[in-house]
Amino acid sequence: MKRHPVYVIAGSVAAVISLSLAAIGVSQAEVFLDAYTKAQPVIDKAVSAYGGPEKIGAIDTFHVLEKTKIQQRYQSRRLGPPFDVVEGSTDIAFDRTSGNFRASFGGPFPTMQIVRGEDSQQIDLTRMVSTPAGAPIDQNTHFINRIVPALLANKLYQRAQNVTWAGQSRIDDRLNDVLSIAWDTGQVYMVHVDSVTGLIRRYDILANDFVAGDTIAESYFDEYETVDGIPTPMHRWQRIGGQRTYDAYVQQISFNGDVASQFDIPDGVVAVDAAPPAASDLRELAAGVWIGNGGYQNLYVDMGDYLLSVDAGGGTATVKGDLAQLESLTGGKPLRYSVITHHHSDHTAGADALAAAGTTFITTADSRDYLTGIIRSRPTAGANATTVEPVTPKFQTVKDRDTVESATRRVEIYRVPNAHAEDYFIVYLPAEKLIFGADVFNFPANGPVGPANENFQTFWDNFSKLGLEVETVANAHGRLGTGEELRDRAGSRMASR
């Protein structure tokens, strides 16, 4: 282990000296050097706690089974806490030499990801199909390093030049030294190392959180036991923006075992092509009706003198791109009304761009408050960062239904509560016999349609009562469907008007 001279000047004193030196044109390098120098013995303590550099450098394979509790922070039925809790399981295997990786997630929507060399497959265990998922080997290595603190300690050791001492923290009345490490992804982690035992208790990353704005994601390692000679937490948990989001309880764990058989695709899984790559061009579904392309497809309707939009998926940039295209497609008609199918993050992330365009959101009083919150607290960095000036959004509140009608078009808006979301809306264009919704009745781009699960059934119970005549089914995700496909899925006939 490397040893470095320890500077005796306290950080704050060094800062004062550096500031006064800066005033006369001398660099503040001393502050950095002091923080770097203080970090090194803490790294040594952590590495020793996990068995030393040889021991942690020799962890080649890893296999863990956990029970999990996930708080559905952005995907709950209700708008705010308490969030729905989904109980599930994870089964993760990793081979560092080959880079092979598998993560199985059990629960209501079981999935599996398998990476073998350059081949990466995302498997839907309900539909029993696998789709190519790129080759995110580095991402998986980063993931493993984050859930195994011995590997996190190894990371501190390997990247010691990118580690500085950032202060001290208290967790459950125990003192910790906090190390700041610039990860090889460029992201900065704050790692809390127990000042007495050297064990890693927690790490933090900046979460450019969609709802809370700029905040911290805290990951805790608790209930350490020694496994194969390596101190290992039996309980991991996370908190984002102060709210508990995730708990994982280890059922079984091993290091350096034979994991070769863990990377096989399960029997019965059929390979299908990935969804076509996202294009940014809007598609015209009917005269003056456009839908976006890619993973988050918003709907736009030309009302004659103005536009109406449905959903704000894909984030600020996607919605701004859609609006720019509509500018030329419609000769600059203004956006006057917007409907959001439901509050989940993948349908609201670009609501700030709609608000900035001056729209009036048509929604319930509850969703009004939620949307106002996210539009005004967007993060300043990361994928969710806003690129528009924050404005106070305008609203027209509805309870169960509303109609927007112009000389040329009628748009009907219905609240259809279901197990996926309570405040859930569909939009119906009676002239085109077209409905647009999200999530509960997706038609996947490729492969079979999923079963009529609870989300679909509860939706269908309320939707079928409306008696709408439907020919075209558009959704924020997946391909277009027909009314017949929708009725087939329900296994019942839709009442005609």
Ligand SMILES: [Zn+2]
């Ligand atoms: Zn959703």
